[in-house]
Amino acid sequence: METASFRNSKSAAAQQVFDVVLIGGGIMSATLGALLTALQPDWSIALYERLDELAGESSNPWNNAGTGHSGFCELNYMPDVHDSAKAEEIARRFHVSRQFWASLVDGGVLADSAGFVHSTPHMDVVFGDRDVAYLRARFATLRSLPLFSAMRYTEDPDLIGEWAPLLMEGRDRTEPVAATRYEAGTDVDFGALTRELVDVMARAGAKVALRHEVTTLRREQGGLWRVAGRDRNMRRRFEVRARFVFAGAGGYALGLLQKARVPEVRGYAVLPAGAEFLRSDNPEIVRRHDAKVYSQAALGAPPMSVPHLDKRMVDGRESLMFGPYAPFSTRLLKQGRLIDLFTTLRVRNVAVLIAAAVQNVSLLRYLLGQLLSTRRRKFAELQRFYPQADQADWYPVQAGQRAQLVKPDPRRIGVLTFGTELVTAADGTIAGLLGASPGASTAPTIMAELLAGCFPEQISAWASALHSLMPGLAELVDSDQQAVADNLARTGEILGLA
Template structure:
């Protein structure tokens, strides 16, 4: 599908655009930043329901800020002999760093949103030590992970993460991996910077505009309509991207595309314990991940992280799952119910029955006292003092439930691009690794929705993101990479 620039209009009613991006988060910002370089003559509109961009899942305190690269996240490698998922995420994150670096080098992006923060994994007990040792041995065969270090020596682990070893019972077996090249990313700052650059390149951004209706018209374009502070609005676009976080499924359902039928969502929120005490923060310069509890969803992997937000260092530990029928942190209590259809009731029920352990875990977490939450923290920071830590609310995630031919419905942990109507509409469903692999996800979307433009775009994309899987690719043996500080 080839899109030509439409005539402009000063009216907010029936304006025509080549592309409308719904949602002012990292995904829309990434896709918009790509399009302004691939097709600078296309007209692009961003619609955000809140009064500013990057205020939901992309906001700094609404996510853990981990640059997901497979370095420490054990949930990406449940089988210690199979590194395929970890390697794929590692490769995709390298593409992200290359894309960001290209924009930094061009003067279109500041590098202050990313900070060098080693990634580390810690496990306890003989069984988990054996697992981590085997995982490390497997990863050593990949150039993406060959710089990773492994130790079962408490003194070595104490050098990597002093807080983890202070006051620890040395009779309990412990093992850790350490990778110097990890990152902490302020996705909120990154999103705002990307959207500023888009505005400079002519992209129109409207905040306070909530999309409530999507309808395809006979010529193949879409009517995108909704409400704003000044009343109702309606625009027409040849292509629509739904990057609305937890609201994405609801909008794709309104669009009536078959690809969204049978899909449902399970909203899961989170809280973190947080401290900015200088004497505590200064002794922990890493992101330390462990293993999820039995029955816990993969996105609930416990981790003790250094965070750098607006130049200020702090620590956070969690997550502690929460539940709400809101699909966005600033959503409505009715959100979940608006996504229920006859076609997704069976998948919802099937997933609930098949994941009773997850249900019990979530209920237990919701009922957990502060003392129990501190006990979980002290597994990673044995000498933690209650008064040093406060609870903060993180973002809301909508975990995707997909129809399945044999299991009726399955709970999908990951990020999936959904396209429909001959590639004229697309949306992103799911959660982690999400923001970390936004450039790779958006390139996949572009290749799927605009196959006639792929060959034309290839030189620009290869310049922005040299494929690290190729012999001359970046990230492993060459190419550019985003500068990190700290």
């Protein structure tokens, strides 16, 4: 496989030729940039973000669930109670994320972890015989696995009331109920983490350009990429060259890869998926709920719609969020444009998109129901979770906009996928990230995969440093229960987690 020829080039910025250009100022670009800064400090890096702030879209703490997705409470990662592979993989990756962040804090690269990660137990609570039987079977499958051995299960309403008082007060105690709880869960402010990682890059000499929107990606003779767009500060065009480009622009990533004519995304399409939440800042309520509590999605609802009542810590202030509710928009970013979806349509992906829609009639029905839902009906969904909720304590907030990936399929023409996919061009000079959760929580391992795929000539020289930052890349973090406990203890002490 070919790869771009890199050189030592601290002077490259003056020539407007960069070794690496990152498009998008979110957690993915920030993680890749911080990694490259550590592994190859003599390379020149530029980051371009269309907004006037970093982490303004999906990495913003109010635009994502912030759970530090680790497979413990997200029931949609394990629809089959006997198949734990996806939950295990996500939990394993999150352990490696903890290692990466802890390594940066321990080495003094990140100043303080208290601003971006906090201890918050992860729970599931389900109601009714069918869902209780599901959770009981799920726990039976997971309990023997090292990653999940510390998870607890109960069908005792009193114990559940101790774990999450708001959920049980005023509830009919004759209704079957079950819960799991994992004490070592986290709440992650990916916005604060993104800003810290970008600061690491900037201190090392990287160029960080806000209000710069990339609109053109073209491969030139000689192998360089021409990266051009609008400088919204000066109201003029800008243009640079790059040896490697990463499209970490969230919902805009597919469009950028299409503009770059990357053959690996032919036939790919996206469906926009928005989210609204109810939020409470009432300290009397917030102090009584110290957990992230997930439950089962309604029948016919998409996997990403699983209801959850989350404790959030942002800028030192605690809040609760409940949702998500699903609005509809043709924007692919929260601060995008109404024409966004239509700009991604191509001859090759229209049939793929239509096929996926036909196969997901229940999803379309669910979205229509959400659009027609009144505020009273939405609040009733919260009261199903929290029976004594008072509408005066809650207000609606618009969360982030996602672009769910739709891929060609030889049998079904097109399929709607739920997850994150790294797309890398065959020559290794451009890559992008598509899809939604659990992306942010697994960013370090995703970027490690990108490094291995796009930089085969350098990866062996980087291996030692990579394994020092993330030991889990070299040996399983869940080889046994002791290995899991040791990793939690070591990273927890450094990150200030219980």
